[in-house]
Amino acid sequence: ARCAGAEAEEMRSLDPARAAEAAKAGGIVLEPPSGTRDFYPGEMRQQRWLFDKFRSVAASYGFEEYDAPVLEYEELYKRKAGEEITEQMYNFKDKEGASVTLRPEMTPSLARMVLQLMRAETGAIAATLPLKWFAIPQCWRFETTQRGRKREHYQWNMDIVGVASVVAEVEVLSAVVAFFESVGITSDDVGLKVNSRKVLGAVLTEAGVPDESFAETCVIIDKLDKIGAEAVEKELVDKVGLSAEVGHRIVQATGAASLEEFASLAGVGESEEVAELRRLFELAADYGIGDWLQFDASVVRGLAYYTGVVFEGFDKAGVLRAICGGGRYDKLLSLYGSKKEVPCVGFGFGDCVIIELLKEKKVLPELPAAVEYVVAAYNQDMMGKAMRVARLLRQAGKCVDVFPDAARKVKKAFKYADRVGAGRIAFVAPDEWESGLVRIKDLRGFDKDTPDELKQQDVPLGELANVDRFFPGSRLGAGGGAAAQAPTQ
Structure with missing residues (x-):
């Protein structure tokens, strides 16, 4: 894909005939000027x-x-x-x-x-x-x-x-x-x-x-x-x-x-x-x-x-x-x-x-996106609460993305977290919320055979500033960011 770190490096020189054709058709030329670059x-x-x-x-x-x-x-x-x-x-x-x-x-x-x-x-x-x-x-x-x-x-x-x-x-x-x-x-x-x-x-x-x-x-x-x-x-x-x-x-x-x-x-x-x-x-x-x-x-x-x-x-x-x-x-x-x-x-x-x-020399790194957490609401009624959780995590210095749809179908939220390269996903659901908790799953910090009780924790709202201490042994450490390893579910 053009926006993945392996985009084509050589910018195409614009054919003047193509430029004239695009102008005549009322469109715009999509390539940047010759010798310049877009940075996806x-x-x-x-x-x-x-x-x-x-x-x-x-x-x-x-x-x-x-x-x-x-x-x-x-x-x-x-x-x-x-x-x-x-x-x-x-x-x-x-x-x-x-x-x-x-x-x-x-x-x-x-x-x-x-x-x-x-x-x-x-x-x-x-x-x-x-x-x-x-x-x-x-x-x-x-x-x-x-x-x-x-x-x-x-x-x-x-x-x-x-x-x-x-x-x-x-x-x-x-x-x-x-x-x-x-x-x-x-x-x-x-x-x-x-x-x-x-x-x-x-x-x-x-x-x-x-x-x-x-x-x-x-x-x-x-x-x-x-x-x-x-x-x-x-x-x-x-x-x-x-x-x-x-x-x-x-x-x-x-x-x-x-x-x-x-x-x-x-x-x-x-x-x-x-x-x-x-x-x-x-x-x-x-x-x-x-x-x-x-x-x-x-x-x-x-x-x-x-x-x-x-x-x-x-x-x-x-x-x-x-x-x-x-x-x-x-x-x-x-x-x-x-x-x-x-x-x-x-x-x-x-x-x-x-x-x-x-x-x-094959030493240019493929760098993941910087998203550390995806926050997903169980339903539309919980969306405001999910945004509050996102705000608390951001105040703790985390890079957070809010899943824009209700996440009754959990797989959709997981797929979204995988696509943006998130290290952890936080689910905001009614039962946990009533108890003042947010369920957070570590997607990339542990091996696949790690027990779920280590990878998934119910974290009190008041402890989101110290969320990393709930995941001892996670490779994500204090960052919580994406790792090269595929997510575990």
Whole structure:
């Protein structure tokens, strides 16, 4: 069923002819716009589970959550002119004539917010550094859709502002690893490719490439997997103005199998930039995440604002595109007007591709609905009493659904409780009510051969706040929620 957690993941692109036909017939198009998604309850439960994992990891690393408007001024992104992302914006003029866009990414919004904390005269930040912030924003890009890539997606961002050393990089890399481990993904499934734009910058300086061409060169090299080495070499010659020999040497160096080989091929030896990257790998090993990391000189990331270490999560089976990515961006705040450069490190982690990976590895949980109790009235005269019982259970912190029909036919109520995944069912009937009692049956907390006197109890109305103590040994414990086991009757 569409609303069970195994719904079809790939949204169907709408055929314009079908849209026109529907409009002509006076109907509406039922599919969402291409590249966007509906979230039925089963999918929504999985998304909430995923976001809870994001939040739990971020909190365990001392990060605080923030947010910003999904609608931003277009200029915020056009400051990084020439990037592919500026061509993919959902941008328009609002009714006041302002050029605005749905945010394609979160980092510029973060930069804008940090700038608001700065004192205009000195550039000092009116907050205790480092800032450790995270967010799970919805982002919009008009790009080609494919498995794991939509035009709208949610993206977990973690950023550290104010730490210049690679300790910050190792900390956010460790957070990524902690997330993977929390959802059952291992270093056999996923790896993190690490490189440094500083190292590449040293190579380009050695090759005579001017500083102003650095960002454009990185964006071109980032296309290696998409367009191949020959096309990248051609763009380096045509767009950056490198000689064919230098372009070939740069592309050849990006294929190095290790940091040492890259430094040797590129002629940068034991430079400061190489030493910094080596330090990162040493710290990662001490941290216990060294087996997740590997050097890859071809990873430069497509955003122009990265200035140092960059990294990218990848599926070792090669089935899916990049899972996450990030790096150091020490010059972004000054690009937006800061009087001083502020060191920053962060990553973005999209929801679409990780859901695909979890499905691929069969570790995405099928999450039951959250109903803990169904309350059923014996007849219509008892419906008001049933609602009172539901209210008392809710006041006790339980998630309660009221069976909408009278339950003279008990099987109907049981079927309903099973369908909504309830852990227990409460029957409100005249005889028990006269004695101030409610009959409650535990449907999922015991084995089938458990005696009925343990599974079914008459609970006093005044004790509904402590209902769990009437079911000692139940697997439902203090929650009373649905379990994976089928109900027993």
